[in-house]
Amino acid sequence: MTKLWGGRFQKSAEQWVDEFGASISFDQKLVMEDLEGSTAHVKMLSACQILTEDEAALILSGLETLKEKAQAGDLEFSVSNEDIHLNLEKHLIDEIGPVGGKLHTARSRNDQVATDMHLYLKNRVKEIIEAVTAFQSAIVEQAEAHVDTIVPGYTHLQRAQPISFGHHLLTYFWMLERDKERLSESLKRIDLSPLGAGAMSGTTFPIDREMSAGFLGFSSVYQNSLDAVSDRDFIVEFLSNASILMMHMSRFAEEIILWSSEEFRFIELDDAFSTGSSIMPQKKNPDMAELIRGKTGRVYGNLFGLLTTLKGLPLAYNKDMQEDKEGMFDTVHTLMGSLPIFEGMVRTMTVRTDSMEKAVHSDFSNATELADYLAAKGMPFREAHDVTGKLVFTCIQRGYFLKDLPLSDLQDASPLIGEDIYETLKPKTAVQRRNSLGGTGFDQVHHQLGLAKQLIG
Ligand code: ARG
Numbered sequence: 001m002t003k004l005w006g007g008r009f010q011k012s013a014e015q016w017v018d019e020f021g022a023s024i025s026f027d028q029k030l031v032m033e034d035l036e037g038s039t040a041h042v043k044m045l046s047a048c049q050i051l052t053e054d055e056a057a058l059i060l061s062g063l064e065t066l067k068e069k070a071q072a073g074d075l076e077f078s079v080s081n082e083d084i085h086l087n088l089e090k091h092l093i094d095e096i097g098p099v100g101g102k103l104h105t106a107r108s109r110n111d112q113v114a115t116d117m118h119l120y121l122k123n124r125v126k127e128i129i130e131a132v133t134a135f136q137s138a139i140v141e142q143a144e145a146h147v148d149t150i151v152p153g154y155t156h157l158q159r160a161q162p163i164s165f166g167h168h169l170l171t172y173f174w175m176l177e178r179d180k181e182r183l184s185e186s187l188k189r190i191d192l193s194p195l196g197a198g199a200m201s202g203t204t205f206p207i208d209r210e211m212s213a214g215f216l217g218f219s220s221v222y223q224n225s226l227d228a229v230s231d232r233d234f235i236v237e238f239l240s241n242a243s244i245l246m247m248h249m250s251r252f253a254e255e256i257i258l259w260s261s262e263e264f265r266f267i268e269l270d271d272a273f274s275t276g277s278s279i280m281p282q283k284k285n286p287d288m289a290e291l292i293r294g295k296t297g298r299v300y301g302n303l304f305g306l307l308t309t310l311k312g313l314p315l316a317y318n319k320d321m322q323e324d325k326e327g328m329f330d331t332v333h334t335l336m337g338s339l340p341i342f343e344g345m346v347r348t349m350t351v352r353t354d355s356m357e358k359a360v361h362s363d364f365s366n367a368t369e370l371a372d373y374l375a376a377k378g379m380p381f382r383e384a385h386d387v388t389g390k391l392v393f394t395c396i397q398r399g400y401f402l403k404d405l406p407l408s409d410l411q412d413a414s415p416l417i418g419e420d421i422y423e424t425l426k427p428k429t430a431v432q433r434r435n436s437l438g439g440t441g442f443d444q445v446h447h448q449l450g451l452a453k454q455l456i457g
Helices: 015-021 024-047 053-071 084-096 098-102 109-145 165-190 209-215 225-230 233-259 287-310 319-348 353-361 367-376 381-398 407-413 421-425 427-432 442-456
Strands: 150-155 158-164
Touching: 024 053, 024 084, 024 109, 024 209, 024 319, 053 084, 053 098, 084 098, 084 109, 109 165, 109 225, 109 233, 109 319, 109 442, 150 165, 150 353, 150 427, 158 165, 158 427, 165 233, 165 442, 233 287, 233 319, 287 319, 367 381, 367 421, 367 427, 381 407, 421 427
Parallel strands: none
Antiparallel strands: 150 158
């Protein structure tokens, strides 16, 4: 088949070479964006009298037919037409005749493909933000139900201090909130039209780039034609924001996995979000959480893949840049799969308050309370730390916890200690009293919850 660009060629490439160079197997995802971009381009060409009204009307009706066919899944694409742009141009010419060949006036595939990807990502980023909000709402729901549920908080995965489980969960709310902020802020750089930059240097035709940008809903245009066709930072930025978002999900997934283990028994995942083992009948595995943790790797890979592809590329367009798409599509797909799964998993999980209660009463996570108690009574904190540490050691030797120490032993360690220490050592008291701004104190968690609810509307 002769190529749309075949004029200067004496022979055509072999099929297997075409196959290597073609992007149609994946860039057909951009079919609607490409048709939308072409529509805006033609309207602008007509308004600027580069195409006659009749020509424009014919091309626009042809593009409309292609849109309908695309929606109905009736468009066939072929490798010999290389990519989505040439496939659609070929279809248009087949549809309306040689006038279809005027579509590509004052345009190149280089500004065309960049326009398509800006349009694509602009919409996907908005959808991703919505999916993150839905996920946040599940977190808020569980957090609200568990403000008063007390769990050990950890550092180094060692029991540290008792905290509200709601407080723990809300941590992820805030991480996701920043992820959304990053995504929203990136829209400013996605919402930019490359269309009309031509192959790299602009065009001799009297086009109106701002007009076509306006038709496409872009807020502004690239100011430099080489930059317009060479910039892929908006994709790198998306992949980077996606990586951070996946990293947060992966940390949460890891906790979900730990908490549902027999060792923790802090939560039980709903059957709908768990799987069994083909050999071990007792198993209930947190596969979805593991998979999200695993998929984080592929998103990082997509980020590093593109950074590496772009590194050292001279201006302007290079075919290397065709490699920008699959990782971007894959990342969108991964996020749009992982977010609703995580949302459902969190919304339906059962929190085992009994195990949490048990855990928090049989550990030393209240040791800071004793040290703080002494410090509040005037003992230098460093000394209070030492006194408490020695008492912890005594308990370990005797096989019990701080609350089990007789008052006489406590008073031997420091005469500052009174009967009220037993109240102070209770996990609930410990949590309640941590009322500093952003702390785990119940009042603070309620305050935080109010802010979170306001943010997700
Ligand atoms: N399929 C190409 C890509 O995805 C479109 C741009 C091609 N431009 C060119 N001059 N070969 O990058």
